[in-house]
Amino acid sequence: MRLRLVDYVPAIAPDDPQKRRQLWPDILRDLPPDGLTAPPGETRCLWLSIAVPADASPGDYAGTVIVSDPDSGVSQSLPVRVCVHQALLPDPTAWQFRVDFWQGFGHLARQYGVEAGSEAHWQLMEPFLRDLAEHGQSVVQVGRGHFEWRRDARGAWEFGFGAFDRYVELCASVGIDGLIEYLQMFDGRGDTTIAWLDAEGRYQQQVANPGDPLFDELWLAFGRALAEHCREKGWWERLYICPTDEPQDVYGPPTLDRFRRCVELLRRADPGHRTTVALDSLASAKELAPCIDRFVFKLRADVYDAAWAKALRESGKWVETYICCHPERPNSFITSQPIEQRAIGWICWQEGFQGLLRWSYVNWPTDPFGQPEGDGAYTAGDLFVVYPGDRAPIASTRWERLRDGFEDYEMLRAVERMILKAASGPERDAAAAALTSALARVAGPAGELTSYTNDPEVLLTARRELLEAADKLP
Numbered sequence: 236m237r238l239r240l241v242d243y244v245p246a247i248a249p250d251d252p253q254k255r256r257q258l259w260p261d262i263l264r265d266l267p268p269d270g271l272t273a274p275p276g277e278t279r280c281l282w283l284s285i286a287v288p289a290d291a292s293p294g295d296y297a298g299t300v301i302v303s304d305p306d307s308g309v310s311q312s313l314p315v316r317v318c319v320h321q322a323l324l325p326d327p328t329a330w331q332f333r334v335d336f337w338q339g340f341g342h343l344a345r346q347y348g349v350e351a352g353s354e355a356h357w358q359l360m361e362p363f364l365r366d367l368a369e370h371g372q373s374v375v376q377v378g379r380g381h382f383e384w385r386r387d388a389r390g391a392w393e394f395g396f397g398a399f400d401r402y403v404e405l406c407a408s409v410g411i412d413g414l415i416e417y418l419q420m421f422d423g424r425g426d427t428t429i430a431w432l433d434a435e436g437r438y439q440q441q442v443a444n445p446g447d448p449l450f451d452e453l454w455l456a457f458g459r460a461l462a463e464h465c466r467e468k469g470w471w472e473r474l475y476i477c478p479t480d481e482p483q484d485v486y487g488p489p490t491l492d493r494f495r496r497c498v499e500l501l502r503r504a505d506p507g508h509r510t511t512v513a514l515d516s517l518a519s520a521k522e523l524a525p526c527i528d529r530f531v532f533k534l535r536a537d538v539y540d541a542a543w544a545k546a547l548r549e550s551g552k553w554v555e556t557y558i559c560c561h562p563e564r565p566n567s568f569i570t571s572q573p574i575e576q577r578a579i580g581w582i583c584w585q586e587g588f589q590g591l592l593r594w595s596y597v598n599w600p601t602d603p604f605g606q607p608e609g610d611g612a613y614t615a616g617d618l619f620v621v622y623p624g625d626r627a628p629i630a631s632t633r634w635e636r637l638r639d640g641f642e643d644y645e646m647l648r649a650v651e652r653m654i655l656k657a658a659s660g661p662e663r664d665a666a667a668a669a670l671t672s673a674l675a676r677v678a679g680p681a682g683e684l685t686s687y688t689n690d691p692e693v694l695l696t697a698r699r700e701l702l703e704a705a706d707k708l709p
Contacts, residue, residue, distance in 0.1 A: 238300075239263040240271060241280040241632065246607050246615035248570040249563075259569050259615075262604075262622055263630040270305070282632070285317055289326075293319050293706065320702040322649040324642060327371040328410030332583070332644045333555060333590025334371035335416070336620070338363075341380070342597045346623050351380075352398065357405070362627040363597065365409045370638045373413030375406045375473075384431040384457070386439075392431075392456040396464050403470065415465070415473045416511060420454065420497045421445050423479035424486040429453060444488070445478075445496040454497070458504030475511040475529055476501060482523065483516045491522060498526040513557050513592060514538065529553040531592050534582070534684060535562040541586065541682040548587060556583060557592035560617055564685060567593065567633045569607055569616030576633050577694065578677065578687040580640025584647045585678040591641075595619055597628070643698065647674075650705045657708040669704035673697035 242262035247254050263282050273279050283300065296317040303310035340360055341351055349355040364372075381402055383395030403415060421427040421444060429449060430440040443449040458476075465471040478497035482490045494512075501508035511529035514520040517538050520530065530547060532539045534556045544554045558566050558579070565575035565582065583591060598618040600609030608615040620637070621628035650670060657663040676697045679686025688694055 236286075237284045238266055239282045239284070239630075240266055241282050244569060244604060244607055244615075246569045249568075249614050261569050261607075261616070261631045261633065263632060263635065282635070283315070284635070285315075287317070287319055289323065291319050293321050295319075318699075318702075321706045321708070322646055322653060322702060324645050324649060326410075327638075327641075328368055328373070328412075330371045330373070330641065330645050331589075331648060332371065332580075332641050333373055333413065334367075334641060335374040335376075335414075335555075335557075335590055335592040336367060336372055336596040337418075337592075337594050337598075338367070338376045338596060339598050342599055346597075346599055347626065357401070359626060360402075360405065361409065363621075364406055364411060366621065366628045366630075367596065368410040370634065371641045372411050375403055375411055375413070375415045376418060377402060377415065378418045379430075382457075384453070386431050386433055388434040392453060392460075394457060394460045394464075400468070403468075413473065414475055414511075415470055417461075417474070417476045419480055420476065420478045421450070421493055423482050423488070423490045423493070425488060445493040445500070451496075451500055454500045455504050458501050458508060462505035462508060471507070475509045477511050477513075480513050481515045482512065483519050491519060494523055495526055511553075513559075513594075515561075527552070529555065531555045531557050531590075533561065534558050534565070534579070536682075536684050539586075539682075539684065545587065553589055554587065555590040555592060556586070556588040557594070559594040560613060562685070565687065566614075567616065567620060567637060568614045569631075569633070570614065571616075571633070572689060573632065573636060574687070574689055574691050574694065576636035577640040577643065577691075579637065580642070580644040581647070581674065581678040581694075582684060582687060584644050585674050585681055586684075593620070597621060597623075599623060646698070646702070650701060653705050653708050660709065662704075662707045662709055666701075666704040666708055669701045673701040 241260045242264050243258040244261050245256045246259050247256050260280060271279065296319065298315045300313040300315055301310055302313065340363070343359045343363065344351040344356045347359055349359065377399055381399040385393040387393060406412065426442045427444050427450065428440050429443045430438065433439050441449060462471065465474045478494050479490065482494045484490050498510055501510070509528040510526060511531065512527055513531045515533045515538055517540055520532065530552060532544065532554070548554050564571065565579050567576050579591065595618050600606060600618055603619060603622055609618060616633060620631055620634040622631065623629070650666070654663060654666050654670065657666070677688055677694050
């Protein structure tokens with residue numbers, strides 16, 4: 236059991252025309268060792284988490300939380316009931332649902348005042364990676380900073396994999412051992428700058444876009460070396476490369492042509508290279524479809540075609556979803572309705588999404604506690620889901636509710652397996668009906684994405700009734 240104090244942050248709701256800064260419950264602080272002091276008449280909210288062991292016997296468990304005032308001797312007993320059902324959930328490190336929060340750990344170095352790549356920086360990463368793993372993270376995210384690029388006096392390319400290897404192994408040590416995702420080959424909204432060390436160790440850089448001789452020569456060499464290295468390490472089947480994020484031609488450069496050029500380079504380097512990309516345009520997604528192995532659609536109706544997504548899955552492609560600055564709902568902003576974060580897991584199950592990507596985990600603004608929207612370019616909380624603590628993350632209510640939604644996805648998967656394994660009969664029919672009913676009440680009609688319930692009691696009741704029906708399966 237873990238009891239935490241819900242603390243508040245001042246934030247501006249994006250739909251408030253008066254731009255008033257109001258207090259929102261978001262930070263989950265550990266209780267002080269000597270207890271909590273609250274002035275008379277003040278109300279404080281506590282967050283109780285109970286971890287149920289995998290070997291716990293199904294049934295009802297009763298307990299009590301006692302809140303007392305040592306000075307006056309007054310105490311209050313609060314009953315707690317925990318119902319353990321038959322459905323068994325795997326450990327977060329074994330979830331089928333793919334949680335993919337962009338790590339962006341350069342922000343750790345800046346926040347804590349350490350040199351990027353130093354031993355202090357590496358030590359900082361571990362508690363944050365462990366927190367990600369506890370919330371289901373399975374994707375290892377890497378980029379240019381994890382590799383050394385050198386060009387010798389003859390113009391040949393050489394590559395160092397030391398930081399890459401160390402990061403992948405550090406992730407594995409805490410349970411993050413799924414896909415390895417390289418972001419990103421080129422800038423989809425402008426020119427790309429290539430940087431490397433020359434034969435004398437001097438830093439060099441040059442603008443080079445896909446299709447330019449320098450870019451193509453470099454990525455043919457690096458794509459080949461990366462494939463060979465990952466095969467040697469046993470990581471090849473995990474590797475996916477994102478040429479660029481959210482490709483569209485609306486930004487000026489010929490982004491889609493450059494994207495196709497990158498995929499051509501990768502496949503020339505090694506035909507087995509696989510690609511992934513976050514897509515915020517359905518037209519771009521369909522145009523680039525032959526170049527994509529893992530589709531990640533924005534969780535928004537104008538970007539998502541349910542019938543096409545189904546056909547992609549049936550053809551063997553992976554189909555996932557993501558949230559970032561948009562959609563307006565459901566999302567994980569500080570000012571979002573609390574139900575939204577948990578409902579995302581239900582929507583993902585309803586639509587057959589195999590995972591959720593979120594672009595921000597620790598992209599902190601200058602003052603995340605006092606001005607969480609930063610310079611105002613982003614909605615409060617869009618940049619991060621945890622706060623900087625004492626060399627470790629402080630959770631947010633949003634982060635915990637997202638985890639609840641991921642667990643609900645795994646719960647729905649477990650119940651469906653139980654139904655499929657059960658013998659035909661009234662209990663199986665009742666459980667199947669309860670599953671259909673629960674999805675309809677919580678996620679709403681398939682394909683709509685925003686018709687989820689706004690009432691937490693509806694979600695909790697549907698979940699309980701579904702689990703009780705599953706308990707009766709033979």
